Amino acid sequence: MSSEQDFGYKMETKATEQQIAHRELLYRLFRDRPIPDDQLLICLGLFMRSSALAKILFVNEAYQLILDQPGIIVEFGTWWGQNLVLFENLRAIYEPFNQSRRVVGFDTFEGYPAISEKDRPSDTIKIGGYKVAANYREYLESLIDYHEKNNVLAAIKKHEVVQGDVTKTAPAYFSKNEDVVIALAYFDMALYEPSKAALEAIKPHLVPGSVLMLDEFNNRDYPGETRAFKETFKGVSYRVKKSRFMTDRTFIIVD
Ligand SMILES: C[S@@+](CC[C@H](N)C(=O)[O-])C[C@H]1O[C@@H](n2cnc3c(N)ncnc32)[C@H](O)[C@@H]1O
Structure with missing residues (x-):
């Protein structure tokens, strides 16, 4: 298939x-x-091809950056949700008793809902690109539940999967959860509008040491994410570090 x-x-x-x-x-x-x-x-x-293995090492690299950092992990653009499962299992490996390390994933599960004029479409970045199977959110929840129950702190639910357009769900989620602190936020939607909405939504929840993972930083084909980041972080002090495993991927570490 x-x-x-x-x-x-x-x-x-x-x-x-x-x-x-x-x-x-x-x-x-x-x-x-x-x-x-x-x-x-x-x-x-x-x-597993080396490129797929590199992605897993990249997620592990990100997790290692937040080991001394409080807060939740969020992923904007989960697709099939592999990273949500990896984050839960890395939590179990590195900090099995950290019950406040929740993992929250955002996606439409119907692929890209819109492409603005600020971005360029491609074979995958098009309306419906990256759509997954019908009712996939429920399936993904069952998978993450399985892993949580297989790990230490099995009785405590530590994940949420938020379905819908991030331009609406991210502001709604973070205004409802105003006390939350972000340890790590993974941006993987490539486009300007949802990246900008998500960056604005998380900004009040960042603390010194919070890490952003940007998939398309300085990417000529998908300039929207970089543009959204530069606009939102104007005046904010941060460090930039590139991944050792996915060498075109970037970590932003807030000062
Ligand atoms: C490149 S894929 C993510 C891949 C995933 N992070 C991984 O590493 O396996 C991009 C995802 O962003 C989601 N997406 C794009 N625009 C969105 C929006 N406005 N709201 C919610 N999800 C969106 C798409 O549905 C798609 O699943």
């Missing part, structure tokens, strides 16, 4: 034709695996 056939968009890639053809081999090896499910789930690295 390909994402284009099933969801109306194809994954963005910088791979060559030859690499794409070669990738079909991996899909076939995955489909034809002679490995039982229980053993597959502890050997998933068998099928």
